[in-house]
Amino acid sequence: MSMVLAVAKNRLMNLKRDRAAFVLAFVLPVAFFTIFASIFAGSGRATTRKVSVAIVDEDGSETSRRFVAGLKAEPGLSVGLKPGPENDPIGPFYTAAQAEQAVRKGEVPVALIIPKGFGENAIGFGPGANRARLQILADSSDPVAPPMLNGLLQKVAMTSMPAAMARSGLAELEKWSGGLTPEQKARMDQAIGAIEKPSDDAEPSAGKAAGGGGLVAVETRDILGETKKNPTVTFYAAGLGVMFLLFSAAGAGGALIEEAESGTLDRILATRVSMTRLLLGKLLYLSCVGVAQLTLMFVWGAILFGLELWSHIPGFVIMALATALASSAFGLMLASVCHSRMQLVALSNLSILLMSALGGSLFPRFLMSEKLQKIGLITLNAWALDGFQKIFWRDEPLWAIWPQVAVLALLGAVFFLIARRVAQKWESA
């Protein structure tokens, strides 16, 4: 038993000396727990996700205005009525085409069109009721926003449009009871008029959100996924592709550490290869491997899951090049700041899994809170995934990915310059 304890103690002594192993064992799990808990579980109101919705009120009636006001008061929704700044008093309102474009571009995950005649015929009871249909324009890559909006529409119909509901109920009553007397009708109109008076308290009470969906007729149109064979495969191909690109770039960048440890780096730097040339050569190699990895991933996705690669080749090539370049420079930077393989393993695991979680490689960013979505933009994953989504999901033209390409190129340049600077430690003493 004492020998067993001696072995255990020896391992403990080693762990205390090996900072990288220590980080892997204790810091990494806690860091990940914190990050994932923030992303998946949320931690209070600050991180709870609001669904952004662009609303087009084609009806413009009192009823539709009350309805919109009710939607605006919903804490789970962030309502936009104008493509420009919402508080601009003379700014134009969304048209249906603009709202559709906003969904297509990913500015909002969902849009609502309130058609003409909604105020007249907003609510209907019973089957076959002749109601004006609200139209939800959805981006089905977001599985949460459309059903959430639909549910809230029913709730707000109950709480914000009591007059319309009463009229509709009265019509049903007349239909099935054989009609009201003129006196009864006059009293009902008076009562409905009283309800219609503008109320200062536009905010509906959550307690009143009775179930009984289907008060307002809603038609959902998936404007992005309707022609796609397999909508989620793009997300996974890009998300996992970028994450593994980072891992392999960091691993391959570690060759630099091995060269330093074996004395090979010293020998190379005594030849006609300077440190800048050496790092550029490694960057070229890592970028080529990265492009090959992404190509393999997407070709495989195309063959097996119907990912629409063949119709998006130019966009794919540009995004693959930009992503591979930035990832490779990141790998070189990690390798240059580390002093041993073990350090590199710890640092790359920590940073890449963190970047992948925040940047949307593991969990789509549009499902995160706005705050986390903004934080995610510090990662190259987020920019790479946004670019791939624009090409493959939103079918946007090539020029539309310039911000993503520019940011990835800039990140690549910054990472490379840091790597070059830190690599001075291996140059002449």
Add this chain to the structure above:
Amino acid sequence: MAGSPLPLEIRSLSKSFGERRALDGVSLDLAPGEILGLLGPNGAGKTTLVRSVAGRVVPDAGTLRVLGFDADDDRARAVRGWVPQEIALYALLSPRENLWTFGRYQGLSGGALEAGIRASLGWIDLADRENEKTDRLSGGMKRRLNIAAGTIHGPKVLLLDEPTVGVDPQSRERIYAMIGELKGRGVSLVYTTHYMEEAERLCDRIAIIDHGKIIASGTKDELVRKTVGTRQAVALDAAQAIPPALAEKLGRLGAAVDGTGVRLSVEDPAGEIRTLLELFHAENVPVRDLTLKTPTLEQVFLQLTGRELRE
């Protein structure tokens, strides 16, 4: 050769790492086709000196020219070769791939590179194993490949840093032969070693470095003459305690007597040993053992540095 730059010209070279002064005004020349042995205890500054010549250490002061070029000049890189002490090769690559890599890094390409690879593989006797992984080769083979990787571009000045560390005697002989061939091609070499017999056998000239300074340099004979002198040491062991009468006569010869042992420094061994033996014969004292020692580089080193070479 008048007016041609020397393969290596070092003047007042100094380098400190923090408080530690690794090189302290080193001046040294390397003549064309010469093998210069660089000896020194651990931490004496020889690695810093070699790395300075290799362009891997930037001196704080002084000048260093490789065939007239600054050490970090591309032209110096082209004419200089460096064989580091470590097996600085890619273990997963084959000998051919390693040679391709370092040949290419030295600026060779096309036919010249292929010719360099073929010649090197033949020279180090690895042509039949050119495509095996390097980590499967024996220690001696790796050492030879390590040398070839530093010489594939045909350098005129070669730095060899302990090229025989950890190899068996047979492989060591093979490496000595390779060094002889390099010298035959007119390559000028700086050779650092811990093996005194290597320095004696291979080097035309030896420089001894200690505390960052060259404390002596010259041929082996010159060093011996300048330090321990040319006198040889005679040690005699008698079969019995030396009687006082004999001890007195030995004292007159300048010998030191201790019990049965006698120590004597001689200029003319044949004559002086004869006199010594005649004294023992005359006193009828039997001699059990007699040795004559010629001064060695080891003694020179010990005398100059106060330390053994392998300390």
